[in-house]
Amino acid sequence: MPRRRTSKSATARRDQDLVDPEWVAKLSDRSLEEARGAVEEAQKDTPFVRTIDLAHQQAGRDFYAQIRAPFELYALVRLLRPKHVVEAGVSSGVSSAYFLKALNQNHFGTLHSIDLPTRQKGATFREKEDSPVALPPGKSSGWAVPPHLRAGWDLRIGPSQELLPSLVSELDQVDLFLHDSLHTFEHATFEFTTVDPKMPSHGVLLADNTAWLGGALDRFAASKGVRALYRRGMDLGGFRKP
Ligand SMILES: C[S@@+](CC[C@H](N)C(=O)[O-])C[C@H]1O[C@@H](n2cnc3c(N)ncnc32)[C@H](O)[C@@H]1O
Numbered sequence: 001m002p003r004r005r006t007s008k009s010a011t012a013r014r015d016q017d018l019v020d021p022e023w024v025a026k027l028s029d030r031s032l033e034e035a036r037g038a039v040e041e042a043q044k045d046t047p048f049v050r051t052i053d054l055a056h057q058q059a060g061r062d063f064y065a066q067i068r069a070p071f072e073l074y075a076l077v078r079l080l081r082p083k084h085v086v087e088a089g090v091s092s093g094v095s096s097a098y099f100l101k102a103l104n105q106n107h108f109g110t111l112h113s114i115d116l117p118t119r120q121k122g123a124t125f126r127e128k129e130d131s132p133v134a135l136p137p138g139k140s141s142g143w144a145v146p147p148h149l150r151a152g153w154d155l156r157i158g159p160s161q162e163l164l165p166s167l168v169s170e171l172d173q174v175d176l177f178l179h180d181s182l183h184t185f186e187h188a189t190f191e192f193t194t195v196d197p198k199m200p201s202h203g204v205l206l207a208d209n210t211a212w213l214g215g216a217l218d219r220f221a222a223s224k225g226v227r228a229l230y231r232r233g234m235d236l237g238g239f240r241k242p
Pocket residue numbers: 065066067088089090091092093094095096114115116117118133158159160161180181182
C-alpha cells in the first residue's frame with residue numbers, strides 16, 4: 001500500500017501539539033499544574049486554532065515558518081501577567097495572535113511587535129526561491145491575526161536594528177521578550193542587550209531557532225548567571241532573569 005505523504009503543515013501541527021508545560025512552569029516559576037492548566041486553556045480553544053490555520057490555508061500556504069509553541073507563549077503570558085510584551089519578528093503573526101489572545105484574557109498588558117517583512121517574489125509561492133516567511137502578495141505583517149485582537153496592538157514595521165532601541169526607550173519595562181527575527185549571533189545579541197536594561201528581575205527572555213544563533217542565548221543567559229531552558233530540549237529557549 002502506498003504510504004501517505006505527510007505534509008509539512010501536518011508535521012508543524014504535530015510539533016505544536018506536543019506541548020511542554022514543564023518548560024512553562026520553570027520559566028514562570030509556577031506549579032506544573034498551573035502551567036498545564038494555562039497551556040490547556042489555549043489548546044482547548046479549537047475554533048481559534050482553526051481560524052489561524054484557515055487564514056494560512058486561504059493564503060495558499062501549505063507551510064509557513066511560524067513559532068511551534070503558540071500554546072506555551074499563551075500560557076506564559078497568562079501566568080506572568082506582563083505589562084509589556086515585546087517581540088521582534090512577526091511574519092504572518094502566529095506568535096502575535098497568541099500573545100494578544102492571552103493579554104486580552106488577562107485584561108491587562110500590551111504587545112509591541114516589530115517586523116521587517118520579507119516578501120514573496122512572484123504571484124505564487126516558489127519553495128526554491130521564496131523564504132518560508134515571505135508575505136503573500138497583498139498581505140502585510142501580522143495578516144493572520146484575527147481582527148478582534150488588533151485593537152491596542154503596537155505593531156511597528158522596519159528593521160529591529162532601528163526600531164527596537166526607540167521602542168524600548170519608550171517603555172518603563174519589558175517583562176517578556178521574544179527574539180524571532182534575523183537569526184544570527186550578532187543580531188540576537190543586539191536584541192538581547194537592547195531589551196535587557198528594561199527587563200526587571202523575573203522578566204523572561206525567549207529566542208526561537210537558537211540552533212542558528214551560534215550560542216547567543218546560552219552566552220547571554222550565562223552573563224546573567226543562569227542557564228537557558230529549552231522547550232522539549234529543542235531550539236526554542238529562554239530564561240527567567242534572576
Ligand atoms: C520566523 S518569522 C517570525 C514568525 C512569527 N514570530 C510567528 O510566530 O509567526 C521572522 C520574521 O522576522 C522578519 N525579520 C527579518 N529580519 C528582521 C529584522 N532585522 N528586524 C525585524 N524583523 C526582521 C522576517 O522578515 C520575518 O517576517
